[in-house]
Amino acid sequence: MAQHDRRAIVTGAGGFIGHHLVTALKADGYWVRGIDLKYPEFEATRADEFELLDLRRWEQCERALRGARGAEVYNLAANMGGIGYIEHNKAVIMHDNVLINTHMLEGSRLAGVWRYLYTSSACVYPLYRQQSADVTPLREEDAYPADPEDGYGWEKLFSERQCRHYWEDFSLETRVVRFHNIFGPLGTYDGGREKSPAAICRKVAQAVDGGEIEVWGDGTQTRSYCYVDDAVDGVRRLMRSTHRDPLNLGQERLISINELVEVVAGIAGKRIRRRHVAGALGVKGRTSDNTRLRAVLGWEPAVSLEEGLRRTYAWIAEQLAARNHGAPATARAPARAAVR
DSSP, X not given: OOOOOSEEEEETTTSHHHHHHHHHHHHTTOEEEEEESSOOSSSOOOOSEEEEOOTTSHHHHHHHTTTOTTOEEEEOOOOOOSHHHHHSOHHHHHHHHHHHHHHHHHHHHHHTOSEEEEEEEGGGSOGGGOOXXXXXXXXXXXXXXXXXXXXXXXXXXXXXXXXXXXXXXXXXXXXEEEEOOEEOTTSOOSSSOOOHHXXXXXXXXXXXXXXXXXXXXXXXXXXXXXXXXXXXXXXXXXXXXXXXXXXXXXXXXXXXXXXXXXXXXXXXXXXXXXXXXXXXXXXXBOOBOOXXXXXXXXXXXXXXXXXXXXXXXXXXXXXXXXXXXXXXXXXXXXXXXXXX
């Protein structure tokens, strides 16, 4: 195995979790190269190099991985969004994401990287296990017999298998994390790709006290939510572990969308009425079983839902207020590009 030398390549580094991961790696003394189709939206990257590359193209993947022998590779690059987006863009999501992971795995094998981490999703879990709001927490082995979320979930499950076979056939050290609804500041909060915590924070921030917001469906569908700092901490712990099988990373606390609205309204100090409308809903219920997470890492997420939402709501409200005054609330200076 190549020697680990505290260098990291983070794909999807212009996105929400990827940007937070770059920041954490830099704080720990890593040299980091960030790769994405775009720069981070809300603040400048801290990466030592940041390159705009399209990893669906093999030659650009090769460029992203140049000089990567002995480095850590975190593959977070993906075409994704909230439930409304993934339900209406299945073909392009599968096309883009399978190409990205196929190229990154092969490129990492050829480059001699130390370890490769793939970010999967709770969307791999079978629909037949998620038909009740009072869902049984999902264990890693529950992914089979397979019946994942159509499109996005199938792509994630296929890419998990790719990682397994690259270890079996080529001894590439792969790690696979299954994220369960990661949220926090510096993430998309409007435009159609936002997740439910950000969407609800935005709607509540824009509403007047006593006002009304739209909620898709009857609001009884349930989820668990994990704050982004915990997600980044867990990913880094998994990369350092010897565990090669997929591992859940999320919270175990189950909450309905209606209850989530009430929590955010309480944080905002507003009375909010809900107007239920038709919209993409996803599964009826989903939450993580963290038994294996605790056993493998001796750790689990620590930031409470309320604390994570307080931080997220404050940031989104600040962004909206600044937008209303015609200027961004946080600097959007261009990220540092790689020296060519």
